[in-house]
Amino acid sequence: METLNHSKDSLKEADAVFVRLYKEVFPTVARYIAKRGGTLDKAKDVFQDALIIYYEQHICNGSVVKQTEMAYLFGIVKHLWINHLKLDVNYEPISNDQMAAVEKPYEEIAEVRLTSLLMKAGDRCMQLLKSFYYDKLSMRLMAERFGFTSERSATVQKFKCLEKMRGYIKDKILQYEDFIK
Amino acid sequence: MRTSLNELRKLEKYLQKQLNPQDQLLLDAQLLLDKDLKDNLCLQQKCYRLINAYGRAQLRSQLNRVEEELFSQPVHKKFMQQVSAYFK
Numbered sequence: 001m002e003t004l005n006h007s008k009d010s011l012k013e014a015d016a017v018f019v020r021l022y023k024e025v026f027p028t029v030a031r032y033i034a035k036r037g038g039t040l041d042k043a044k045d046v047f048q049d050a051l052i053i054y055y056e057q058h059i060c061n062g063s064v065v066k067q068t069e070m071a072y073l074f075g076i077v078k079h080l081w082i083n084h085l086k087l088d089v090n091y092e093p094i095s096n097d098q099m100a101a102v103e104k105p106y107e108e109i110a111e112v113r114l115t116s117l118l119m120k121a122g123d124r125c126m127q128l129l130k131s132f133y134y135d136k137l138s139m140r141l142m143a144e145r146f147g148f149t150s151e152r153s154a155t156v157q158k159f160k161c162l163e164k165m166r167g168y169i170k171d172k173i174l175q176y177e178d179f180i181k
Numbered sequence: 182m183r184t185s186l187n188e189l190r191k192l193e194k195y196l197q198k199q200l201n202p203q204d205q206l207l208l209d210a211q212l213l214l215d216k217d218l219k220d221n222l223c224l225q226q227k228c229y230r231l232i233n234a235y236g237r238a239q240l241r242s243q244l245n246r247v248e249e250e251l252f253s254q255p256v257h258k259k260f261m262q263q264v265s266a267y268f269k
Contacts, residue, residue: 014243018243019250026264027263027267030264030267030268035267040265043264052237126232126235130239133233134236155182159189162189163185163189166189166228170220170224
């Protein structure tokens with residue numbers, strides 16, 4: 001299975017992986033959801049959610065799924081669709097791997113507010129923190145991608161960015177407390 | 182690394198349960214006694230949640246872009262037609 005982040009110039013490669021997954025898996029998903037009375041837009045939404053779950057559970061850390069990629073992704077889609085409908089009719093059990101993938105809390109935070117809050121920490125800092133904590137890039141790749149001379153300097157910068165972010169959140173909380181007193 | 186960065190590293194290891202048992206116990210005790218340290222731990226946890234949410238928002242933007250391309254570019258016409266046919 002290709003890994004998305006284990007190279008320096010990963011954006012185009014990441015797009016290519018997702019294009020492949022859409023082309024290979026989405027037609028099956030579309031047919032499944034159309035048969036169950038869903039719309040194309042709903043099928044797109046469910047598939048996108050499934051891709052996010054799949055990415056967070058496996059692609060970004062390079063772990064291997066036991067089933068084929070299509071079966072695994074489709075399993076997540078079915079689980080999401082069933083949750084959406086809250087029906088037990090035609091329920092098809094999914095494997096433990098798939099269940100574990102969808103049981104993890106799936107929080108969404110208002111995007112506009114989040115982005116404006118986080119960008120205060122600086123775009124480079126946010127990209128660095130996202131690459132390490134969300135994309136799970138190794139320190140070696142972090143050093144390469146962000147132009148650090150060593151893994152150690154990448155680590156130091158990571159913690160500096162985290163400290164900056166922590167300080168900003170603390171200030172925001174204090175400001176709110178002053179306002180409500 | 183300076184002291185403040187070392188604190189971040191230690192708290193991170195604590196949250197990931199990567200400290201050895203003695204250091205874990207010591208930090209448990211410090212967190213009970215030092216309010217600032219406990220506050221910093223909570224703030225750091227908030228940071229990780231926000232970074233995760235930011236990462237997910239960026240991924241969603243990327244997927245929206247890929248989807249937009251697949252459903253609008255002539256080079257993907259066959260794919261569009263195949264999928265649209267199921268909803269007629």
